[in-house]
Amino acid sequence: MFDWVNLETVAVALAIAYLLLAIKENSLCWYCAFFSTAIYVWIFGDVSLYMESALNIFYMAMAVYGWYQWQRGGEQNSDLSISRWNPRQHINAIFLIAVATAVSGYLLANNSDARLPYLDSFTTWGAVLTTVMVARKVIDNWLYWIVINSASIYLYWDRELYQTVALLLLYMVLSVMGYRFWLKSLQQQNLAANSLVDEVQPSVYATASANSR
Template sequence: MFSEEVFNAIAAAFAAMSLWEVAAVVLALAYLIFAMKENSLCWYAAFVSTSIYVFLFWDVSLLMESALQIFYLVMAVYGWWQWRKQGDTQSELRIHRWALRTHIIVAVVVGLLTLSFGYVLSTSTHAELPYLDSFTTWGAVVTTYMVTRKVLENWIYWIVIDGASVYLYIDRELYLTALLFVLYVVLVVIGFFQWNAIYKREQLES
């Protein structure tokens, strides 16, 4: 009986989801698949998907996530530009790694920003799950930049961020988006191994 009630509740939640969320999820999935293949079409899919999510997240009081989408819009344009060859003045961008020291600095900065913005949101706004919202937002800001620069470890960062986001979206009843991020966790693991293979091959060729 309990399992049937849970199933019915989930089915009702999915039925209540808007076509806008469906479109955003499909495009977000397309972004990741294209990114795994180093295809610049990923940035077109990202731009449209994030445009939709700006309003979806605001509507469910995830203020930092909504603001993050505006950042994504800018980064979609920047990423598209970075992934293109700039004539004879810039060589093609290749997958590379960051030093351990850089990762430590990034972790400290994201932690401080999470605590600072989480506190402000919890005391001054109607935001839900302010600290988790802040963590996924600032983590995604850094990691998205890493994608635009083709930093290999971006995929490892995404495992943590996407895993935390699953809980965030379930709490806000964005079930299809939560399911998308479960799939993201699987795909980013695959993406890491794909990029790592490319990285090793290019290191041997250089």
């Protein structure tokens, strides 16, 4: 039942490399993402998971976008810093995922031979939004991935993609690690920013005092 040496093996290995590099905020992760998802385009199409196949075409484009954003997406074309969404942004994101899932799930259920069309749609649209979050270094992406990957495990098990199921189990563990690593980086960013403010304020006060004399 388990055929461990095939094209899926290569895609899984590249996907693991992508996540490990992403945890370390290493932009080389996007090269691994590009080639892994290119392989998955074919794999998912071959097992009638059409939304997942289309999703991986999107991933390929996002790999290019993510690499550019991490390199030049910050202020004055600098490296991109980690950020966090506010509650309103999360509410809007969840609402968009729900609507997109309902529409595409209905269309797939009534116009194709897709397996588990609503679950397939949910994991697809959730992953679309979460990938944008990764590209923009939004720390909350790790929490979204835990939910999405949990739902995807059943989807891929149903299609006998056992190596990908194992990958997602690993992803869930690494997502927790990723959140902790990025949270530490975010805290360091905030400390550095606060230190800079503390240094600038006395200087500004001194300048203002000198000018008033």
